[in-house]
Amino acid sequence: MSEPCLFVIGATHQNAPLEVRERLALSSEGAIRNDLASVPGLRELAVLSTCNRVEFYGVGSDDTAADSVQTAYCARQRFDPAEFERIRIRLTGRDAVLHLFEVASGLDSQLVGENEIFGQVKEAYASAQACGSTGAVLNRLFQKAFQAAKHVRTSTGIASGRVSVANVAVDLAASIFGSLAAAKVLVLGTGEIGEGTARAFRSRGAEDLAVAGRRPDRAAEVAAALGAGTVLFEERDSSLVHYDIVVCSTAAPAAVLSAAAIAAAMRKRPARPLLVIDLALPRDVEASAADLQNVFLYNLDDLARIAERNRMAREAEIARCRAILTHRADGLWSHVQRYLSSASDPSCGPAARNAGEAGQAAAP
């Protein structure tokens, strides 16, 4: 008699390029759940579907359940099973445990250490719970994965430092002003990067934003999208005195903020620092402004360099994180394995039937 099997099967950004992931993306999780409900021997199931991965975590009464999931999935997506075999991940037992731990911790993410995946794994688990397709094993597996992810995030540098230019700019502002709630932000230019940075400031608590653009109609449009005010582009120099953070991203061929204009503004507000973030190419701000007292000028290269350093620092932490996660995965797997051995009941039905199964069985 074969033993129940914990598995994960799916495709991720590691092996599946974007165009393949587009074809594999689930349009409706409900539909695939319906398909999989009839898979014989599938006791538990959770589906993790993000833009970088589609993964099915399951417990089958034997190791053929994973194949059945793959067949049903490929049929639903009208995807060639042979091609899927080439790009898929298929892990069982302890490797499946470790994989989920790494995914939840952001180790398997495209942007190593990113935090969003943690929420996505939580959502996937909550959704599976709501459908009643989790049981003793997956409940424990996911809960332990969340604990492990929190642990590595706090005890290692895997999530430290920002790795996108916009977030680096916001961190930079926080290291000057502390809380951003009282900081006033002026966005010069209506390009995508400026708008994205303004959004990052907004999301981190900046309440007072204004947009100035060479095209007033476009500036008003961006300001409306951001919930910000507008400033006339021609009045940018005289308006500087009111702002703590200036984000420049115009497509102007020459500098739009002179060091003299910044110096004049600083004379009127000498005690308050001014952060100038120049994201434009060619640069919007005269480089000599960096020499002014209480003025901190950062350009695109500076921010990109910081982001790259942070990314490298995160990658240097991977081995440490993996050691921690491996230790935890081994511990959990030894318990799960014992539970699966003792619970090998060939008469078990599909995943949907698992709702309400003894949640706190032998698992740790």
Place this chain on the structure above:
Amino acid sequence: MLPDLSDRQWLWCAAGLYAAGLVLGTISLVRGQRTSGVLIYCLILVGYVLQFIGLGVRGRSTGGCPLGNQFEIFQFTAWSAITLYLVVGVTFRSSVLGFFTSCLGAALTFVSLSIPAWDAVRRTHIFGGNPWIELHAALAIFSYGVFGLLALTSGLFLLRHFSLKSKRLGGWFSFLPSILDLDHIEMRLLAAGFGLLTLALVFGSVYWSRDMASVDHAKLAATVAVWAGAAAALLLRAIGRLLARRFAWACLALFAAALLSLAAVDESRHPGVPPPPERATP
């Protein structure tokens, strides 16, 4: 019941705890990790209590606030700075400030404990039973402790300023508080130190005005110079003439001046009838 330890033994224990905070913080920083603010705070707090007991034992034996020699003045200055940190540290949740405070506490206490000459002669009843003079001395040294914490904050400000200007934000620099927070702390500490020193001088002047002959001119000049320096820094900062980096350097200079003035304060102890010197217990 407290163990039967001498004042210096209590103070050694306190110094050891400050040093433990220093070592712990240094290890964390070398490893590029955030220092444990709670742990360092607890170490400093326990050290502070032990130092308080040690100073209390010393105060009982000297019959007043223990400010009779260089050793006691350094100990009291460290204790004052830490008193302030225990309040400020909670408000600003700055683990780096805790690390630097443990550095200051360890440095002042270890240096004073390690130089036997500073504690070779214990002067008792130096205030002649006059509580106003005792209050004057205690407030003055307490204000120096505030200037000590101000110097630490200014050091952190300069480090943060350097990291921002040189665009080195990673590693250890990422644990520093924001530059604006540090600037606000500096202002408050300078105002508090100046206020305390002003009060100390007011209380002292009541005594001096009655007996000008007892005033040591070098001590008076040194103390007034520190007070004037603090007043000037505060005024120039308020009118926007002394800002950011220059303000931080001025605060560091102020603490250095305060420490230097302690020599003049110690030299001034020439009571009319010299009290019988009491040898320090090791």
